[in-house]
Amino acid sequence: MEQTSFNQGLLNFIDASPTPFHATATMAKALMEAGATELLEGESWQLEKGNKYFITRNHSSIIAFTYYPDDFAEQGIRMVGAHTDSPCLKVKPNPEIHKKSYFQVGVEVYGGALLSPWFDRDLSLAGRVNFTDSQQQIHSALINFIDPIAVIPSLAIHLHREANSANAINAQKHLPPILMQTDADNIDFRDWLNAQLQSQGEKDVASILDYELSFYDTQPSSIVGLKKEFIAAARLDNLLSCYVGLQAFIASNTTKPALLVCTDHEEIGSASACGAQGPMLEQCLQRIIPDTEERLRTIDRSLMISADNAHGIHPNYADKHDEHHGPLLNQGPVIKVNANQRYATNSDTSSFFRHLCQQHDVSPQVFVTRSDMGCGSTIGPITASEVGVKTIDIGLPTFAMHSIRELAGTKDAVQLATILTSFYQQ
Numbered sequence: 001m002e003q004t005s006f007n008q009g010l011l012n013f014i015d016a017s018p019t020p021f022h023a024t025a026t027m028a029k030a031l032m033e034a035g036a037t038e039l040l041e042g043e044s045w046q047l048e049k050g051n052k053y054f055i056t057r058n059h060s061s062i063i064a065f066t067y068y069p070d071d072f073a074e075q076g077i078r079m080v081g082a083h084t085d086s087p088c089l090k091v092k093p094n095p096e097i098h099k100k101s102y103f104q105v106g107v108e109v110y111g112g113a114l115l116s117p118w119f120d121r122d123l124s125l126a127g128r129v130n131f132t133d134s135q136q137q138i139h140s141a142l143i144n145f146i147d148p149i150a151v152i153p154s155l156a157i158h159l160h161r162e163a164n165s166a167n168a169i170n171a172q173k174h175l176p177p178i179l180m181q182t183d184a185d186n187i188d189f190r191d192w193l194n195a196q197l198q199s200q201g202e203k204d205v206a207s208i209l210d211y212e213l214s215f216y217d218t219q220p221s222s223i224v225g226l227k228k229e230f231i232a233a234a235r236l237d238n239l240l241s242c243y244v245g246l247q248a249f250i251a252s253n254t255t256k257p258a259l260l261v262c263t264d265h266e267e268i269g270s271a272s273a274c275g276a277q278g279p280m281l282e283q284c285l286q287r288i289i290p291d292t293e294e295r296l297r298t299i300d301r302s303l304m305i306s307a308d309n310a311h312g313i314h315p316n317y318a319d320k321h322d323e324h325h326g327p328l329l330n331q332g333p334v335i336k337v338n339a340n341q342r343y344a345t346n347s348d349t350s351s352f353f354r355h356l357c358q359q360h361d362v363s364p365q366v367f368v369t370r371s372d373m374g375c376g377s378t379i380g381p382i383t384a385s386e387v388g389v390k391t392i393d394i395g396l397p398t399f400a401m402h403s404i405r406e407l408a409g410t411k412d413a414v415q416l417a418t419i420l421t422s423f424y425q426q
Contacts, residue, residue, distance in 0.1 A: 001247070006247070007231060010221075010243050010244075011220070011233065013243045014235055014239050019060075019128075019214055019216070021128045021142050023084045023239055024056055028054060034250045037052070038054055038055070039055045041283075049068060052065070055284060057280050058264060059142075060264035064259065065257070065258065065260070065284070066254060066258045072288075072289055077258065077259050078303060079258075079304040079389065080260050080307060080424075081304055083238045083241075083242075083264065083270075083308070084242060084263065084264050085111070085238075085268075087110060088110050088214040088216065089113070089215045090107060090110045090212070090213065090214045091127075091211070097176055098184075098187065102178050103179050103184075106176050107175050110267065114401075114404070115175070117400075117403045121151065121404060122148035124218045125143075125144075125215055125216075126143060128141070129197060129211045130208075130210045131205050132206045132207045141200070143197060151177060194208055217404050221233035228410065229330055230409060231409070237401050237402065237406060240396060240413060242262045244416050245420060248417050249424060252425050258424040261383075263280065276379035277382045277386060279386075281386070282387055299387060299389050303352065303391070304344075305420065305423060306344060308379070308380075309398045309406075309408075310397050311367060311401060312328060312399055313326030313327060322370050325368040328397060329407070331365055331397070331409075332357070332364055333412065333415070334365045334367045335393075336366075338369065342375040343378060344381045345391075345393050353392050353394060357419060367395075380392070
């Protein structure tokens, strides 16, 4: 894969995917263009050997797979997993705030967001809206204002002299974005959603019922650095892995069983119908392989690569890392290890991945958190415990994880795509 075009595709994917709903729709479109057929969970499946299929759930999670039923029990399935969601600010159900002539909307923090970078950014709004038409039929549609429509201004340092040393952010008081200045005190936020839907082509919108909307930074993704060695973008955690896994799945053209799963709600624990702790993957496998014994034999011979971001060692905060386990950007994929199973890696699965990397002259890095610090987790341990599949947690090194804008290396994504493409063909 050519690095420049691959990274440009990554930037385009991220910019087109401000929410998990948009990310799933973008991935579904790419899969259909690659010849995959969409299956609906509420209908009967008629699967044909050699074809590629995909399903979505809640319009925010997606599973794609190749169907080779004769090979399941003997070869297992090569699986790659990632997640579609990122920390953000979500609009509350009754969001209208009118204060000192400013119209604001109340927000709730989703996931473990790094909050300070959200201030003084040009924000837009996107997500899913549910509505009725003139015949009182319920519909849902994706919405994206695209243009900057909101901002969360910082308090001037003159009014908060300790801002650079002690800046406690109160999510309830300090985060509601300002959308406009007005003397009107009877603004209905749903009217704005109605107008936006109609401007996007939804002409029959009688009443807005509900929504799931989140703010996002409108600054486009970009390649930065004197030598253009960094990718700066929102939602690299974990759209970076979604894109890499998707491109590997499409490029592999494998004649072996392969599967890609990208689920929602990882940032809040994955406990949902469309999250990794929910039944989506297991139910999909049950329908692909109805016979219980054959399915269990398949799972025993399968392997899941859980791809999520890894903490690159920050030159300004190097003491936050174990000095022997500090991954560097642009130095290859990272094997993530935790003795307490916050990552699902074990010596068997890491050895397989190391051997796979050796086939492409890649030396994987290793991340282990400091022994005196807590460790985050991924969909890896959840998938391993829910499905029983052998799993390894890997990722690409990044800076500023959970910020509104994160940083990764330009060499790493295409390198991992090459390795995952090979993995699908093993």
